[in-house]
Amino acid sequence: MDRLIEILEDIQPDADYETCTTLIDDHILGSLQIISLVAEIEDEFDISIPTVEIKPENFNSAQALWEMIQRLEDE
Amino acid sequence: MGSYISIAYLLFFLPITVFVYIVMPKKVKPFVLLTASVVFAYLISNFYIAYLVITTVSVYVAALLMEKSKQKCRDALPAAENREEKKAIKRRYASKQRLIVVLVIILNIGILSVLKYSQFFVTNINSIIRLFDSGYKIPLPKFAACIGISFYTLQAVSYVHDVYKDKIKADKNFGRLALFMSFFPIIMEGPICRYSDTAMALWEGKRIDYKNFTFGLQRIAFGIMKKVVAADRLNIIVTAIFREFEYRNFDGGIVFLGAVLYTIELYMEFSGTIDVVIGTAEIFGIKIPENFRQPFFSKSITEFWQRWHITLGTWFRDYIFYPVTMSKGMKKLTKTCRKKLGRDYGPMPASIIAFFCVWACNGLWHGAGWEFIMFGMYHFVLISLGSLILPLSNKVLPRLHIDRNKLPYRIFTILRTCILVCLGEMLFNARGAKEAIKMVKVLFTKFTFKSFFNGSIFTIGMDRFDYIVLLCMVAIVFAVGLMKEKGISPREWLAGKHIVLRWSVYLGMLLVIILFGAYGTGYIPINPIYANF
Numbered sequence: 001m002d003r004l005i006e007i008l009e010d011i012q013p014d015a016d017y018e019t020c021t022t023l024i025d026d027h028i029l030g031s032l033q034i035i036s037l038v039a040e041i042e043d044e045f046d047i048s049i050p051t052v053e054i055k056p057e058n059f060n061s062a063q064a065l066w067e068m069i070q071r072l073e074d075e
Numbered sequence: 076m077g078s079y080i081s082i083a084y085l086l087f088f089l090p091i092t093v094f095v096y097i098v099m100p101k102k103v104k105p106f107v108l109l110t111a112s113v114v115f116a117y118l119i120s121n122f123y124i125a126y127l128v129i130t131t132v133s134v135y136v137a138a139l140l141m142e143k144s145k146q147k148c149r150d151a152l153p154a155a156e157n158r159e160e161k162k163a164i165k166r167r168y169a170s171k172q173r174l175i176v177v178l179v180i181i182l183n184i185g186i187l188s189v190l191k192y193s194q195f196f197v198t199n200i201n202s203i204i205r206l207f208d209s210g211y212k213i214p215l216p217k218f219a220a221c222i223g224i225s226f227y228t229l230q231a232v233s234y235v236h237d238v239y240k241d242k243i244k245a246d247k248n249f250g251r252l253a254l255f256m257s258f259f260p261i262i263m264e265g266p267i268c269r270y271s272d273t274a275m276a277l278w279e280g281k282r283i284d285y286k287n288f289t290f291g292l293q294r295i296a297f298g299i300m301k302k303v304v305a306a307d308r309l310n311i312i313v314t315a316i317f318r319e320f321e322y323r324n325f326d327g328g329i330v331f332l333g334a335v336l337y338t339i340e341l342y343m344e345f346s347g348t349i350d351v352v353i354g355t356a357e358i359f360g361i362k363i364p365e366n367f368r369q370p371f372f373s374k375s376i377t378e379f380w381q382r383w384h385i386t387l388g389t390w391f392r393d394y395i396f397y398p399v400t401m402s403k404g405m406k407k408l409t410k411t412c413r414k415k416l417g418r419d420y421g422p423m424p425a426s427i428i429a430f431f432c433v434w435a436c437n438g439l440w441h442g443a444g445w446e447f448i449m450f451g452m453y454h455f456v457l458i459s460l461g462s463l464i465l466p467l468s469n470k471v472l473p474r475l476h477i478d479r480n481k482l483p484y485r486i487f488t489i490l491r492t493c494i495l496v497c498l499g500e501m502l503f504n505a506r507g508a509k510e511a512i513k514m515v516k517v518l519f520t521k522f523t524f525k526s527f528f529n530g531s532i533f534t535i536g537m538d539r540f541d542y543i544v545l546l547c548m549v550a551i552v553f554a555v556g557l558m559k560e561k562g563i564s565p566r567e568w569l570a571g572k573h574i575v576l577r578w579s580v581y582l583g584m585l586l587v588i589i590l591f592g593a594y595g596t597g598y599i600p601i602n603p604i605y606a607n608f
Contacts, residue, residue: 010418031392031396031397032423033422035400035401035422035425036413036418036421039409050401051397051398052240052242054401
């Protein structure tokens with residue numbers, strides 16, 4: 001989780017990833033940041049994120065992202 | 076029945092459907108909606124409704140075949156002895172499913188392309204042949220399409236794609252899928268719905284309750300007001316400026332006025348129709364997605380497209396932008412570019428390629444003509460430039476002590492966006508690419524405000540009274556938009572007021588429609604613009 005927060009802070013520093021649950025709804029992460037984020041997460045965690053997983057509920061908070069990563073690691 | 080804002084629809088078709096829906100038992104209600112939708116589709120498209128039937132049957136069968144293949148795959152997996160064998164089984168079934176989804180998408184996009192783009196394609200081939208002076212000319216194909224084909228085809232593609240990607244299950248109930256594809260309020264001009272959001276609610280057969288009924292009627296009345304008071308009033312002046320601008324030698328000021336008025340006309344017509352559409356669905360207790368969210372409050376072109384024709388934008392985002400940027404090659408490009416260009420510019424090359432695909436498709440979706448491709452490319456350039464400039468402006472603005480959140484800067488960005496949008500709509504409404512270029516030339520070389528002061532603007536199709544009515548209508552729409560921007564629902568707000576005020580507003584709306592609607596001699600009602608796309 002710490003590594004994920006580091007990645008998020010590198011991509012978009014202006015957010016509190018411990019508490020924010022509206023990263024997509026409040027346009028804190030735009031499409032360009034999502035493209036970077038997916039590339040970084042895939043590299044770091046050695047997973048492949050399919051396009052169907054790119055939905056607000058998976059990207060709205062660091063916790064939701066972490067749960068998606070763990071789910072994809074198990075598959 | 077050529078439009079939702081017509082006597083035939085509002086005084087006959089809709090009330091009859093609502094009445095039959097109310098009296099029928101719950102189980103029959105979905106069939107009432109399905110029958111009404113088939114009758115409506117037949118009334119607007121005649122026998123060309125066959126295209127809608129082909130699309131519905133093809134996606135129904137394709138989705139079931141994919142579901143069957145997925146089930147076979149699940150049944151075969153337990154027999155696999157190791158991980159590799161499991162992967163091989165998954166790959167085998169996935170390739171079958173891919174073949175099915177590709178074939179059905181090719182079939183449906185193929186039908187749309189042949190009906191909509193074959194004339195444009197042949198005209199361009201003939202232009203190339205003419206360059207070689209061969210004298211040969213391919214005869215122009217003549218096809219008539221089912222009205223709303225551009226909307227329901229996108230719904231069909233999203234349905235099979237989502238089944239293929241396991242986002243939804245294939246629907247075994249043909250009636251439910253057919254109703255999702257043909258629901259009468261959305262068939263002509265959208266919004267483009269997703270199966271996962273609307274199909275189940277449509278088939279539920281909800282009871283019509285008082286709140287939904289009255290809220291639906293209010294939304295319909297507001298939509299009619301926008302269309303008949305503003306859009307229809309603007310039709311003659313907009314047509315005159317755009318169709319006769321060369322012959323009448325209009326100056327740049329008039330061309331700019333035409334661009335602004337056409338943008339207002341388009342918004343009032345399209346959002347007004349969508350109000351009627353959403354209001355109709357609301358009567359039946361069905362929530363369909365909003366297509367507009369105060370687009371003229373946008374501070375950038377990117378934001379504008381998140382607020383204007385929202386369902387088309389999200390369709391392109393989900394089915395073109397992300398699949399392109401998330402393809403293996405593009406992900407690799409992003410990773411390489413992030414290392415070389417850094418955090419801000421790393422994702423740009425992949426997203427600019429995806430923006431190009433989205434805007435080429437968006438332009439072509441709106442029509443078969445170079446002016447539409449120009450319109451798409453205009454927005455592609457603006458959005459790409461906006462993305463490229465943003466990291467720079469993020470650094471420069473604080474140094475200049477400019478606060479993005481302060482009102483003057485926000486007003487500046489809103490006005491800048493509105494002007495850019497109006498120029499884009501001017502390209503969109505021009506009679507062709509050559510005419511569009513001429514209009515841009517006049518705008519920048521012959522710009523003057525003379526026509527505004529010598530009375531010329533009152534001689535092109537709108538007199539002083541028309542301008543005053545238009546301004547009042549724009550002010551009402553602006554006030555409603557402002558309330559929504561502040562998070563207030565105008566209808567909920569009104570519902571909490573005293574009965575006298577409430578009914579004064581309802582009757583006032585009716586009076587405005589009757590007294591200030593652009594009817595009779597001197598006016599020509601506008602045809603539904605988006606129904607032709």
